[in-house]
Amino acid sequence: MSDEHTYGFDTLAIHAGARPDPATGARQTPIYQTTAYVFRDADHAAALFNLQEVGFIYSRLTNPTVAVLQERMATLEGGVGAVCCSSGHAAQIMALFPLMGPGKNVVVSTRLYGGTVTQFSQTIKRFGWSAKFVDTDDLDAVKAAIDDDTRALFCESIANPGGYVSDIPALAEVADGAGVPLIVDNTSATPYLCRPIEHGATLVVHSMTKFLTGNGTVTGGVVIDSGKFDWTASDKFPSLSEPEPAYHGLKFAETFGPLAFTFHGIAIGLRDLGMTLNPQAAHYTLMGIETLSLRMDRHVQNAEKIAAWLETHSAVEAVTYAGLPSSPYKDRAAKICPKGAGGLFTVALKGGYEACMRFVDSLEIFSHVANLGDTRSLVIHSASTTHRQLTEEQQIAAGAAPNVVRLSIGIEDADDLIADLDKALKAAGG
Numbered sequence: 566m567s568d569e570h571t572y573g574f575d576t577l578a579i580h581a582g583a584r585p586d587p588a589t590g591a592r593q594t595p596i597y598q599t600t601a602y603v604f605r606d607a608d609h610a611a612a613l614f615n616l617q618e619v620g621f622i623y624s625r626l627t628n629p630t631v632a633v634l635q636e637r638m639a640t641l642e643g644g645v646g647a648v649c650c651s652s653g654h655a656a657q658i659m660a661l662f663p664l665m666g667p668g669k670n671v672v673v674s675t676r677l678y679g680g681t682v683t684q685f686s687q688t689i690k691r692f693g694w695s696a697k698f699v700d701t702d703d704l705d706a707v708k709a710a711i712d713d714d715t716r717a718l719f720c721e722s723i724a725n726p727g728g729y730v731s732d733i734p735a736l737a738e739v740a741d742g743a744g745v746p747l748i749v750d751n752t753s754a755t756p757y758l759c760r761p762i763e764h765g766a767t768l769v770v771h772s773m774t775k776f777l778t779g780n781g782t783v784t785g786g787v788v789i790d791s792g793k794f795d796w797t798a799s800d801k802f803p804s805l806s807e808p809e810p811a812y813h814g815l816k817f818a819e820t821f822g823p824l825a826f827t828f829h830g831i832a833i834g835l836r837d838l839g840m841t842l843n844p845q846a847a848h849y850t851l852m853g854i855e856t857l858s859l860r861m862d863r864h865v866q867n868a869e870k871i872a873a874w875l876e877t878h879s880a881v882e883a884v885t886y887a888g889l890p891s892s893p894y895k896d897r898a899a900k901i902c903p904k905g906a907g908g909l910f911t912v913a914l915k916g917g918y919e920a921c922m923r924f925v926d927s928l929e930i931f932s933h934v935a936n937l938g939d940t941r942s943l944v945i946h947s948a949s950t951t952h953r954q955l956t957e958e959q960q961i962a963a964g965a966a967p968n969v970v971r972l973s974i975g976i977e978d979a980d981d982l983i984a985d986l987d988k989a990l991k992a993a994g995g
């Protein structure tokens with residue numbers, strides 16, 4: 566589109582990156598179900614492989630359907646470029662890959678999606694990388710954790726599972742001071758509720774599996790670059806600032822300027838790690854994003870009503886929703902995500918672990934699944950499932966203590982959801 570800077574969010578959510586198909590006029594973005602693309606001639610092929618011309622070579626690297634989604638996500642987040650990948654977890658590896666190396670570390674929040682805690686505390690060690698977990702509300706602790714080998718700071722905007730809101734501007738300032746990028750996982754908020762780049766984030770990652778696709782159909786991830794970080798300001802990021810041996814000595818920062826990170830993500834990351842998003846999944850996600858703002862408004866409206874109702878229930882010990890007037894994060898949420906604190910929160914039950922199990926088993930409208938951000942309402946007992954690999958201490962730090970149940974509030978009728986919760990709380994024996 567011509568005037569992307571002047572259009573509002575809802576217009577961009579439907580149009581950014583897309584245009585009628587040049588070959589057929591198809592109004593909806595076609596699913597380009599193809600592996601390869603015919604070169605015009607031998608010179609064209611050589612120019613594409615040399616990154617002298619941008620175009621399509623092979624769908625592990627780029628695909629026209631995926632490219633529309635990349636441009637849409639970059640636009641909605643206010644970044645300069647985006648790289649889609651096969652899942653949210655793939656996006657996290659793709660974001661870290663150009664920055665890290667053996668012996669390097671990333672300083673991360675203790676309040677993260679359970680799978681991310683496992684990925685960071687265990688799996689990345691096999692690459693020689695490590696993560697240092699800190700309470701990101703303690704800025705002195707964050708500063709103290711950053712050392713000469715730190716290559717990034719990582720947090721979630723609205724953190725899973727408790728709906729805790731990160732102080733992104735304060736963390737961005739700390740990251741800036743240390744000369745490292747701030748990476749924000751914006752999955753639970755989506756760019757409709759929070760735009761981390763406007764608060765100072767360098768990179769934004771998403772599991773598009775959740776609210777962006779919105780209906781629990783496909784997995785997908787994306788890394789969006791603000792284009793604002795100077796990779797050449799220090800010798801910390803040689804993959805971007807120095808000749809890259811994996812691309813015949815190309816200097817990405819010098820050649821691509823603000824698009825260095827994005828080009829590196831495609832030319833090295835997707836090429837060699839192969840965590841590619843397929844065009845069918847891109848299609849489902851593009852469909853989902855068309856209605857993102859309508860859905861997020863309803864998720865928030867329902868979550869606010871249900872959290873307030875739960876808070877007064879006799880079986881409930883506490884509700885973590887940052888949108889509640891009683892939440893310690895209420896003011897921060899109003900600043901970081903002014904349109905609402907999302908649809909995700911936890912409930913602690915007075916009856917403890919056993920009551921949580923009975924509660925989960927008694928719900929009817931809420932589906933008991935390891936997912937969030939669906940149109941359907943979902944429930945899970947994090948400590949026995951998604952956060953099972955963690956120690957009890959880590960579970961508590963992550964907001965997933967044994968007496969806590971996580972709710973992902975859908976867009977059904979709030980009164981039906983409340984009736985379902987009420988019945989299950991009675992069955993739980995609170």
Ligand SMILES: *Cc1c(COP(=O)(O)O)cnc(C)c1O
Pocket residue numbers: 652653654655678680681721725750752753771772773774775784785786937
């Ligand atoms: C689901 C999720 C992930 C992982 O995404 P997948 O698409 O399941 O790989 C990462 N971060 C957050 C906040 C999530 O909710």
